[in-house]
Amino acid sequence: xxxxxxxxxxMMSCSTYTDNENHFLVDSRYEIIKVxxxxxxxxxxxxIDAKSLNSGHEHKIAIKKVTKIFNKxxxxxxxxxxLKFMKFFRGHKNISTLIDLDVVYVKPYDGLYCxxxxxxLDLARVLYSNVQFSEFxxxxxxxxxxxxxxxxxxxxxxxxDLKPGNILVTTQGILKICDFGLARGINPKYFKNxxxxxxxxxxxxxxxxxELILSTKNYTKAVDIWAAxxxxxxxxxxxxxxxxxxxxxxxxxxxxxxxxxxLDTVKKYNWxxxxxxxxKYKPVKWKSLYPFAPHEAxxxxxxxxxxxxxKRLEVEQILGHAFFRNTRNASDEPVSKELFDFSFEGRAxxxxxxxxxxxxxxxxxxxxxxxxxxx
Numbered sequence: 270x271x272x273x274x275x276x277x278x279x280m281m282s283c284s285t286y287t288d289n290e291n292h293f294l295v296d297s298r299y300e301i302i303k304v305x306x307x308x309x310x311x312x313x314x315x316x317i318d319a320k321s322l323n324s325g326h327e328h329k330i331a332i333k334k335v336t337k338i339f340n341k342x343x344x345x346x347x348x349x350x351x352l353k354f355m356k357f358f359r360g361h362k363n364i365s366t367l368i369d370l371d372v373v374y375v376k377p378y379d380g381l382y383c384x385x386x387x388x389x390l391d392l393a394r395v396l397y398s399n400v401q402f403s404e405f406x407x408x409x410x411x412x413x414x415x416x417x418x419x420x421x422x423x424x425x426x427x428x429x430d431l432k433p434g435n436i437l438v439t440t441q442g443i444l445k446i447c448d449f450g451l452a453r454g455i456n457p458k459y460f461k462n463x464x465x466x467x468x469x470x471x472x473x474x475x476x477x478x479x480e481l482i483l484s485t486k487n488y489t490k491a492v493d494i495w496a497a498x499x500x501x502x503x504x505x506x507x508x509x510x511x512x513x514x515x516x517x518x519x520x521x522x523x524x525x526x527x528x529x530x531x532l533d534t535v536k537k538y539n540w541x542x543x544x545x546x547x548x549k550y551k552p553v554k555w556k557s558l559y560p561f562a563p564h565e566a567x568x569x570x571x572x573x574x575x576x577x578x579x580k581r582l583e584v585e586q587i588l589g590h591a592f593f594r595n596t597r598n599a600s601d602e603p604v605s606k607e608l609f610d611f612s613f614e615g616r617a618x619x620x621x622x623x624x625x626x627x628x629x630x631x632x633x634x635x636x637x638x639x640x641x642x643x644x
Contacts, residue, residue: 282296282297283295283296283297284296284297284299284300284301285378286301286314288304290307291304291307291312291314291334292377292378293314293332293334293378293382294373294375294378295316295332295371295382296371297319298318298319298320299316299317299318299319299330299332299384300316300317300319301314301315301316301332302314302315302316302317302329303315305331310335310336310337310344310347310450311333311334311335311336311380312333312334312336313331313332313333313334314331314332314334315329315330315331315387316329316330316331316332316384317329317330318330329387330368330384330385330386330387331384331385331386331387331388332382332383332384332385333382333383333385334380334381334382334383335348335351335380335381335382335383336379336380337380338380338381339374339379339620339624340620342619342620342623345620345623345624345627346614346617346623347450348381348627349613349623349626349627349630350449350450350452350453350611350614351448351449351450351452352370352381352383352627352630352631352634353609353611353613353630354426354449354452354609355367355383355449356630356634356638357424357605357609358420358421358424358449358605359638361416361417361420361603362416362443362445363413363414363416363417363420363443363444363445363446364417364420364421364445364446364447365385365386365388365437365445365446365447366385366386366445367383367384367385367634367638368384368385368386369384369634369635370382370383370384370630370631370634370635371384371631372627372628372631381627381631385447386445388437388438388439388445389438389439389440390437390438391433391434391435391436391437391438392410392433392434392436392437392438392444392500393432393433393434394438395433395438396433396503396504396507397507402504402507404563404566405595405596407501407504407505407566408592408593408595408596409442409596410444410504411497411500411501411504411592411593412588412593412596412597413443413444414431414436414444414446414497414500415497415584415587415588415593416588416602417444417445417446418431418446418493418494418497418584419584419585419588419602419604420603420604420605421446421452421493422490422493422583422584423604423605424454424605424607424608424609425454425455425456425608425609426452426453426454426455426609427452427453427455427488427489427490427492427493428446428449428451428452428493428496429451429452429453429492429493430448430450430451430452430473430476430496431446431476431493431496431497431500432473432475432476432496432499432500433500433503434473435447435448436500453611454608454609454610454611455489455490456608456609458608459608459610459611459612474513474515474516474519475499475509475510475511475512475513475519476495476496476499476500476511477492477495477496477519478491478492478495478496478578479495479520479523479530479540479576480492480538480578482516482519482520483520483538483540483541483542484538484539484540488578489578490583490584491578491579491581492578494573494578494581494582494583494584494587495573495574495578495581497573497587498569498570498573498574498581499511499574501566501569501570501573502558502559502570502574505559505561505562505566506558506559510526511523511526520542523576524548524550525550525553526552526553526558526574527550527552527553527574527576528550528551528552528553529549529550530542530576531576531577534576534577537577555567555570555571563592565590565591565592565594566592568590568591568592569582569587569590569592572590573587588602613626
C-alpha cells in the first residue's frame with residue numbers, strides 16, 4: 270500500500286502490482302490478482318473490488334492498462350479514440366461495459382487505466398475448447414454478435430478488428446464486443462477539411478476483408494460484415510477459415526476457398542492482383558467445408574463472404590435472415606440515438622493538448638457516467 274498524488278494534486282491511497290514485465294498502480298479499493306493477457310497496446314489484469322467484500326459478495330473486474338501512450342501522439346490519439354468509443358457505446362448488452370477510468374503518470378505505472386466488467390472467457394478460447402456447439406449455440410452466438418454490430422454501425426462506426434479474441438463470453442453465455450482501439454467513425458459530416466481516407470489499418474489478417482488487403486482506398490461497414498462471416502465459418506469448422514501467414518498468403522487463402530475474384534470486381538476497384546490471376550481457382554462448395562451446417566447457414570455464409578463488398582448483406586438484412594428465424598427478438602435490437610462525433614481528432618495537435626483532452630474525457634466520465642461498485 271502506498272500514497273501518490275493524483276493529477277489534481279490530491280494524495281490518494283494506492284495499491285501496486287508488479288511482475289517481471291507489468292506494473293499496475295490503482296486505487297487501494299482494488300486488489301490485483303494476476304495478469305490475464307497482453308497485447309501490443311496494453312495489458313489486462315484480474316482484480317477484486319475490496320468494497321464489494323463488505324457486502325459479502327466478491328466482485329471481480331478486469332483492468333486494462335493502455336501503455337506507452339504519453340510519448341507518441343499517434344498512441345495517445347488511439348487511446349483517446351478507444352476511450353470515447355467505450356463511453357459512447359456503454360450500456361449495450363453485447364458491448365463490453367466501462368466501469369471506471371484513471372490516468373497515471375508515475376513511472377513505471379504510467380498509462381490509461383480502463384476498469385471493465387469481467388468476462389471469464391473470450392470466444393477464441395471457447396472455440397478451441399472441448400465444448401460442443403449445437404446449431405442453436407451458433408445461431409445464438411452469431412445473433413448476439415450481429416446485435417452488437419448493429420448498434421455500432423447505427424452510429425456510423427466501424428469496429429475494424431472483429432475476431433473471436435475480441436468477443437468476450439460471460440458465464441451466462443452473453444457475448445460482448447470489446448477492444449475499440451482500431452474502430453473509426455465514418456460519417457462524412459465530421460471530416461470537413463480533413464481527408465476521408467482511413468489509414469493505418471493493421472487488424473488481424475485472418476479476418477481482414479479483401480478490399481483491405483488489395484486497396485488503400487476508403488472502405489465501409491462491409492469490412493465488419495466480412496469478419497462476421499469469417500467468425501460464422503469458424504464456429505462451424507472450429508478452425509480459422511483463412512489462416513494466411515502473410516498478406517500474399519492471405520490472398521491465396523481467399524482464392525482457394527472463394528475462387529478467383531470476378532474480373533469486373535478487380536477492374537471496378539482497381540485491385541492489384543495481376544500476378545495472382547495466372548492460376549485459376551474454382552470456388553469450394555461451402556457444404557463440402559461444413560457438411561453439418563444447415564442450409565440457412567450456408568446461404569448466409571455465401572452472402573457475407575463476397576469479394577465485392579457492395580454485394581455483402583448489411584446488418585439489418587443479416588438479422589432478418591432465415592438463419593436467425595428461431596433466435597431473433599427484433600424488439601430488443603436497440604440502435605444508437607446519435608452518430609459518433611469524431612471531430613475531436615482535429616482539435617488537439619500536440620502531446621500536451623492530447624493529454625489535456627484525455628484528462629478531460631476521464632473527468633467527464635467520472636462526473637457523469639461512473640457506475641458504483643459498492644454493492
